[in-house]
Amino acid sequence: MATEKTFYLETFGCQMNAHDSEKVIGTLRQQGYRQVESEEEAGLILYNTCSIRDKAEQKVFHRLNDYKKLYKEGKRFGVLGCVAQQEGEKIFEKAPFVSLVSGSASYRKLPEMIARLEAGESRITGLDDRQTDETFETEFTARQNPYRGYITIIEGCDKFCSYCVVPYTRGKERSRTSSSVLAEARRIADLGYTEIQLLGQNVNSYRDPEGKLSFAELLAAVGQVPGIRRVRFTTSHPRDFTRDIVDAIDAVPTLCDHVHLPVQSGSARVLKQMAREYTPDWYLERIAWMRSARRSISLSTDIIVGFPGETEDDFIDTMDLLARVQYDCVFAFKYSARPNTPALVMIDAIPESEKAHRLQVLLDRQREIQRSNYSRHIGEEMEVMVEGLNPARGQVAGRSSQNKAVNFTCGQPIAPAPGSYCQVRITGAYPNSLTGESI
Numbered sequence: 001m002a003t004e005k006t007f008y009l010e011t012f013g014c015q016m017n018a019h020d021s022e023k024v025i026g027t028l029r030q031q032g033y034r035q036v037e038s039e040e041e042a043g044l045i046l047y048n049t050c051s052i053r054d055k056a057e058q059k060v061f062h063r064l065n066d067y068k069k070l071y072k073e074g075k076r077f078g079v080l081g082c083v084a085q086q087e088g089e090k091i092f093e094k095a096p097f098v099s100l101v102s103g104s105a106s107y108r109k110l111p112e113m114i115a116r117l118e119a120g121e122s123r124i125t126g127l128d129d130r131q132t133d134e135t136f137e138t139e140f141t142a143r144q145n146p147y148r149g150y151i152t153i154i155e156g157c158d159k160f161c162s163y164c165v166v167p168y169t170r171g172k173e174r175s176r177t178s179s180s181v182l183a184e185a186r187r188i189a190d191l192g193y194t195e196i197q198l199l200g201q202n203v204n205s206y207r208d209p210e211g212k213l214s215f216a217e218l219l220a221a222v223g224q225v226p227g228i229r230r231v232r233f234t235t236s237h238p239r240d241f242t243r244d245i246v247d248a249i250d251a252v253p254t255l256c257d258h259v260h261l262p263v264q265s266g267s268a269r270v271l272k273q274m275a276r277e278y279t280p281d282w283y284l285e286r287i288a289w290m291r292s293a294r295r296s297i298s299l300s301t302d303i304i305v306g307f308p309g310e311t312e313d314d315f316i317d318t319m320d321l322l323a324r325v326q327y328d329c330v331f332a333f334k335y336s337a338r339p340n341t342p343a344l345v346m347i348d349a350i351p352e353s354e355k356a357h358r359l360q361v362l363l364d365r366q367r368e369i370q371r372s373n374y375s376r377h378i379g380e381e382m383e384v385m386v387e388g389l390n391p392a393r394g395q396v397a398g399r400s401s402q403n404k405a406v407n408f409t410c411g412q413p414i415a416p417a418p419g420s421y422c423q424v425r426i427t428g429a430y431p432n433s434l435t436g437e438s439i
């Protein structure tokens with residue numbers, strides 16, 4: 001009897017990667033593989049990797065080194081995703097027991113690559129360097145998230161911000177037709193999901209190849225799919241952020257009142273060096289559109305501190321922008337030099353300790369902003385979608401439409417299931433979460 005084909009898959013990085021993994025899992029199952037929960041049980045071990053910052057990338061190589069001995073036991077390894085695309089065949093030198101290296105633009109060839117692996121080949125690559133293939137869509141997608149259905153609407157990136165690897169790891173921008181997006185949204189609703197998240201590195205750069213719908217119109221159309229109660233989208237680029245997106249959020253209640261709009265820096269000079277192609281004023285105009293919306297739109301952002309040449313004054317500009325926008329959530333990172341990127345040759349004169357200092361100053365300030373923002377919800381009633389349980393605290397964990405974490409007590413003897421909705425009265429606030437009780 002042939003031994004059973006099993007695989008273990010671990011995912012690093014962003015939601016695009018998480019969703020790619022759902023497609024990879026579905027594809028492997030179609031090839032007769034069963035997913036297992038640990039490396040020990042698996043014949044094939046796959047890492048879907050991220051290379052956005054140095055640390056993310058190092059994690060993968062550390063992990064691979066740990067598992068040398070498993071190769072001797074006959075297990076096989078594959079590196080997928082952004083590190084795979086970026087490092088290519090160099091991975092075979094760094095980690096000789098890896099048999100398969102594939103970037104996301106080549107996943108449609110996975111069945112063929114897996115067959116070669118089974119036939120005993122050892123250096124199999126899927127490294128489409130044009131990366132202009134259609135987006136990787138598969139009817140086999142094995143949805144792993146119990147409450148949120150992901151849909152990729154656009155892949156890749158043509159923006160070439162000077163610090164960023166994504167244009168090199170995920171290739172050129174290519175959108176799916178609005179009809180295929182809507183068909184998938186209906187399938188997701190049929191599966192019982194009520195929340196959809198539209199994904200793209202620059203989700204709002206979406207351009208319907210059929211020319212039927214703009215991004216804002218697509219958002220509205222997904223929000224009107226019967227059964228769908230919440231629609232999110234990430235990540236938006238300020239360059240392509242148009243006013244009709246705000247109008248759509250105002251007009252369609254199922255579109256969540258939350259926008260993630262990475263600013264990266266509050267300094268006009270640094271933004272120019274980053275090739276972001278907007279100024280702080282231009283960014284703040286988009287923020288003003290959202291602040292003047294009828295609904296209260298929650299804002300979040302990404303910030304890089306210590307970009308090459310960032311002066312103390314530049315950093316103060318970023319701090320000023322934080323004070324002006326009053327975000328509900330900020331993801332802040334120390335600049336990390338990345339292979340292939342234009343910023344690599346800029347003089348990275350800022351010492352690591354100074355970057356760390358700026359990061360801490362920023363996070364401390366932001367914490368106070370959030371403490372005040374979150375406390376304004378005390379006394380409100382809001383709808384919370386259940387995501388899981390926090391047994392240690394005897395609480396249900398969920399999320400508001402604004403994407404705020406809400407932990408609440410629930411009087412019912414049986415805890416509500418993930419994906420269900422509860423009306424919650426907010427009784428307490430922390431800088432990153434709200435607490436309350438179901439009513």
Ligand code: 5AD
Nearest residue numbers: 163164262302303333334335336338
């Ligand atoms: N160094 C630090 N942070 C980075 N990001 C992207 N590239 C880098 C880099 N080289 C951050 C940006 C982006 C988020 C996903 O990661 O803020 O919006």
Ligand code: SF4
Nearest residue numbers: 013014050051052082
């Ligand atoms: Fe990481 Fe960027 Fe790749 Fe996502 S697209 S996995 S964030 S490198």
